[in-house]
Amino acid sequence: MILVFAETQEGKVKKSAFEAVYYGAKVAADQGTTCTALLLGQAADGGHLGRYGASEVLQVDHPSLSAFDSSTFSKVLASVAQDKKATLVILPDSANGKSMLGQVAILLKAGAIRGANALPEIKEGGMEIGRAVFSGKAFAICRVDTGVAVISLAGNTLKPVAEGNEVVVKKVETVVPSPRTRVVNVRRTTGIVPLPEAEIVVSAGRGMKDPSNWGLVEELAEVLGATTACSRPVADSGWRPHHEHVGQTGIAIRPNLYIAIGISGAIQHLAGVNSSKVIVVINKDPEAPFFKAADYGVAGDLFEVVPQLTLALKRFKEAHH
Amino acid sequence: MKLLVAISQTPETTARIAFKDGGTAFDSTGVNYIMNPYDEWYALVRALELKEEKGGTVTVIHCGPATNDVTLRKALAIGADDAIRVEMEPASAYSVAHEIAAHAADAGYDLILTGKETIDFNGALVGSMVAGLLDLPFISHVSKMVMQGDTVLVTRDIEGGVEEIEVSGPFVLSAAKGLAEQRIPNMRGIMSAKTKPLQVVSPVGTDLPDRHIRFSVPPAKSAVKMIDPSDMDTLVRLLHEEAKVI
Numbered sequence: 001m002i003l004v005f006a007e008t009q010e011g012k013v014k015k016s017a018f019e020a021v022y023y024g025a026k027v028a029a030d031q032g033t034t035c036t037a038l039l040l041g042q043a044a045d046g047g048h049l050g051r052y053g054a055s056e057v058l059q060v061d062h063p064s065l066s067a068f069d070s071s072t073f074s075k076v077l078a079s080v081a082q083d084k085k086a087t088l089v090i091l092p093d094s095a096n097g098k099s100m101l102g103q104v105a106i107l108l109k110a111g112a113i114r115g116a117n118a119l120p121e122i123k124e125g126g127m128e129i130g131r132a133v134f135s136g137k138a139f140a141i142c143r144v145d146t147g148v149a150v151i152s153l154a155g156n157t158l159k160p161v162a163e164g165n166e167v168v169v170k171k172v173e174t175v176v177p178s179p180r181t182r183v184v185n186v187r188r189t190t191g192i193v194p195l196p197e198a199e200i201v202v203s204a205g206r207g208m209k210d211p212s213n214w215g216l217v218e219e220l221a222e223v224l225g226a227t228t229a230c231s232r233p234v235a236d237s238g239w240r241p242h243h244e245h246v247g248q249t250g251i252a253i254r255p256n257l258y259i260a261i262g263i264s265g266a267i268q269h270l271a272g273v274n275s276s277k278v279i280v281v282i283n284k285d286p287e288a289p290f291f292k293a294a295d296y297g298v299a300g301d302l303f304e305v306v307p308q309l310t311l312a313l314k315r316f317k318e319a320h321h
Numbered sequence: 322m323k324l325l326v327a328i329s330q331t332p333e334t335t336a337r338i339a340f341k342d343g344g345t346a347f348d349s350t351g352v353n354y355i356m357n358p359y360d361e362w363y364a365l366v367r368a369l370e371l372k373e374e375k376g377g378t379v380t381v382i383h384c385g386p387a388t389n390d391v392t393l394r395k396a397l398a399i400g401a402d403d404a405i406r407v408e409m410e411p412a413s414a415y416s417v418a419h420e421i422a423a424h425a426a427d428a429g430y431d432l433i434l435t436g437k438e439t440i441d442f443n444g445a446l447v448g449s450m451v452a453g454l455l456d457l458p459f460i461s462h463v464s465k466m467v468m469q470g471d472t473v474l475v476t477r478d479i480e481g482g483v484e485e486i487e488v489s490g491p492f493v494l495s496a497a498k499g500l501a502e503q504r505i506p507n508m509r510g511i512m513s514a515k516t517k518p519l520q521v522v523s524p525v526g527t528d529l530p531d532r533h534i535r536f537s538v539p540p541a542k543s544a545v546k547m548i549d550p551s552d553m554d555t556l557v558r559l560l561h562e563e564a565k566v567i
Contacts, residue, residue, distance in 0.1 A: 068484070070459045071452065095479045099461035099495075102418065102449025111531030112414065114444050133536065135440050137338040141535040149531070180458040181488045184474075188482030196480060200566070224567065242464070242499055243478055248334055248440060249358060249498060257566040268334050274539065278564045280556070281545070291545050296559060300550025312553035316561065 002028045003086035005077050006037040006049055006057070007096060013045050015197050016092040018052045020153050022160035024090050025053020027120060033087075038080055039169065040073055041065035050167030052160050057169045062176040069179030070099040078107035079174050086148070088120070088127070093152040093196065104150045111144030113151040117254075117275075119158075120149075135248040135271040155196045156254050195246065198227035200257045203246060203273070205231035207262015207283065207302055211239035216306045217261060223313045229253070231263045247272035262302050265290025282306065322377035324368040325428070326401065327421050327435040327447060329357040329411075330385060330392045334440065340536040347441075347536070356392045359436025361399070362503040363496035367466060368434050369400040370501060375468065377431075378402045384411045384420050390519060397514035398506035404517070409524040413531055414442070416524075418450030423525045425455060430491060437462050437495040442533070448495035458492040464499035 004024040006017035017037070024035040037054040039046045042061055049057050060076055077100065081089050089104060091097035093115050105112035111127075117139075118130040126145040132154070133140045195201065202221040208214065214228075221228045228244060235245035246253050248271040258276035262283060263269060270293050273279070281294035284301050291297045298305050332338070332347075333355045341348040355361075368379045381396040383389060384407040393404040407420045425433060438445040445461070452459030464483065465476035472489045478497050506514070548556045560567045 070449070070461065071456075074453065095462050095477070098445045099449055099459060102414065102446040102451075103453035103459065105415070105446070105530070106418075106450050106453030109530070112444075112446055112450075113531060114446060128534070133442055133533070134332075134338045135443060138340070138536055138538050140533045140537075142531055143534045144531045146530045180490070181460060181475075181486050181492070183484055183486050185485040186479075186482065187484075188479070192481055194480030243481060243483075245498075252443075257560065257564070271334075278560070278566045280560070291547075293542060294545045295542070295564065296556060297545045297547045298550050298553075298556065299547060305550050305553065308551070308553040309556065312557045313567075315554070316557045316567075 001033050001084055001086055002035045002088045002090065003081050003084055004035060004037045004054070004090045005092070005097070005100070006039050006043070006046065007092050007094060008039060008041060008043045011042045011044055013039070013043055013048060014092065015193070016094060016155055017049065019155070019158060019160045020090050020092055021049050021054045022052045023119070023153055023158050024088070026158065027088060030119070031122070036084060038077065040076055046169040047166045051162040051164050053164055054167060057167050058172045059169050060172055060174055060176065064176045064179055067179070067183035068096055069181050070096070071103065072177050072179045074100045074103035074107065075177050076174060078104050080172065081108055088148075089150045091150070091152045093154050097152045101150060101152050108148050108150060109146065110148035110150045111146050113142045113144065113149060115154040116151040117154045117157050132252070132275060136252050136273070136275050137271050154254065156199065156256065193227050195227055195229055195244070195251050195253050198253070198255050200224045200226035201229050201246070201253055201255045202226045202259045202261070203229035203231065203263065204234065204261040205263030206233050208234070213303075214240070216303070220259070220306055220310045220313070223310055223317065226259075231269055260290055261306060263290060264288045265293060322371055322375045322431045323429055324371060324377060324379045325425055325430045325433045326360065326365045326368050326379060326381045326396070327433065327451070328360045328365070328381050328383045328392065328396055329436070329439045330354050330383070330389050331357045331439050331441040334358070338538060340538070344535050344537055354392070356395055357436050357439045359438060359496055361396070363498065363500040364434040364436050365396055365399060365401065366501035366504050367496060368432070369504070371432070371468070380405065382407070382421055382424060384409050384417045384524070386410060393519055394514045395506060397517040397519070398510040399504050400510060402517065404519040406519065406521050407524050408521055413529050414444040414446035415450060415530055416527055418447045418454060419527045420524055421447070422451050422454035425451070432491065433457070433493045435495055437497045445495070448493050452493040455493070458488055459494070460486055460488065460492060461495045462497045463494045464497045466494070466500065
């Protein structure tokens with residue numbers, strides 16, 4: 001069977017968990033088995049996971065799971081995986097998912113694949129899954145022959161569709177080791193889709209000239225329902241927070257649409273964004289290297305082009321609603 | 322404090338990425354190698370700062386062939402006290418983590434640091450696996466760390482924000498941007514690195530639970546469609562009708 005760690009945030013199932021369950025259910029159907037989702041800690045809407053293909057939703061609700069401790073979460077996930085004889089364990093490719101991946105693989109003596117970006121293939125008894133390597137500059141096929149694989153699923157690999165029915169969440173009792181770390185504070189910008197999950201990203205670079213001009217970027221992002229990002233020089237100079245920095249040494253993203261404004265397109269930046277399905281580049285320099293990696297380009301002054309694009313999108317939205 | 326920093330060697334950030342032998346191996350022709358930036362700029366430098374604040378030693382460990390000694394000498398030049406190289410061709414994150422854990426098991430380190438991921442295989446696995454093998458607490462994506470008596474206050478990057486975590490006793494962390502500032506080795510450091518201990522050890526060895534079997538580079542993009550800057554309605558129409566992303 002296939003076990004999915006359905007990550008939650010503030011008591012609600014995260015968007016990435018629905019995608020992971022949808023992916024897990026697809027693999028289960030291919031392999032003639034079933035997909036179970038596991039909730040660790042409290043979650044009000046766990047039953048929704050059934051709609052995306054989980055035939056069973058389990059929940060371990062214990063005070064020690066009220067805040068994230070990587071080791072405790074990994075041990076509980078691994079122990080449920082062992083009980084259920086899971087052959088594939090799927091985690092989100094989030095900060096928490098990535099931090100657990102190696103530990104769960106060790107506990108299960110399993111192969112580990114970070115950032116799977118396609119459905120697995122079974123070949124000669126082993127499981128082969130694609131992933132991005134060299135910070136997005138290349139792809140690889142990773143093979144696991146141990147019989148059990150633990151993977152983290154890259155965001156936007158499949159578009160989850162609600163095809164099934166709500167299920168009743170089943171509580172399970174298991175040993176929960178005491179956490180050895182203590183979360184004392186969480187500071188999060190609320191109401192914004194995190195970058196790795198965002199379907200549309202609007203990103204800007206040094207061409208913005210000054211952080212006070214960021215309103216242009218935010219207005220465009222708002223009309224698109226997009227998450228905002230920035231290039232490394234912008235984060236380094238403190239114009240924008242580091243968690244918005246996309247690129248080789250920042251966050252690697254693969255949205256459906258990436259709009260780059262005033263970013264020249266250094267190879268290190270491209271590495272983090274070139275898995276985006278469609279790239280639009282707006283830059284006043286027609287020789288900017290980013291145009292070579294773009295699907296659509298606008299060679300013009302961003303201070304004129306971006307407001308025009310925002311207006312055009314508003315007209316489009318009004319005409320289509 | 323007794324500190325261990327796990328170090329990897331990667332192609333430099335601007336290296337041309339190509340493969341050979343029918344896409345089964347990385348083509349290193351003309352590629353310059355560097356210390357993995359997350360290991361060097363953040364994990365190693367923060368370890369050195371802790372040593373400067375609290376006293377102690379910083380050991381660096383690396384799994385690789387003798388040609389990689391240059392990377393370990395650089396770590397010594399930046400300020401590490403001693404280096405260990407496990408003589409092997411690293412074949413997966415697990416084989417590397419297994420060697421690091423075998424070395425650290427009875428060595429009594431207070432803290433084991435590594436970068437959040439390498440910029441070549443981007444596995445983000447070694448720190449987590451070392452913690453799993455040694456049953457130590459693990460905190461990933463650490464962008465700040467402050468000692469508060471016997472406890473450590475750690476700031477960790479999460480999606481769209483940060484989390485502050487207290488931990489006491491030995492633990493493993495993976496370092497993200499912000500944890501420290503890059504240091505350039507000075508001439509005195511480079512000279513002293515030549516005589517600092519660099520121990521070469523044989524690998525313990527292990528099975529490989531996973532391996533990368535084929536590589537490819539993305540197909541070249543078709544030519545960019547340039548849109549007249551005064552005609553954003555056309556761009557919107559193309560994004561809707563042709564690209565189907567809005």
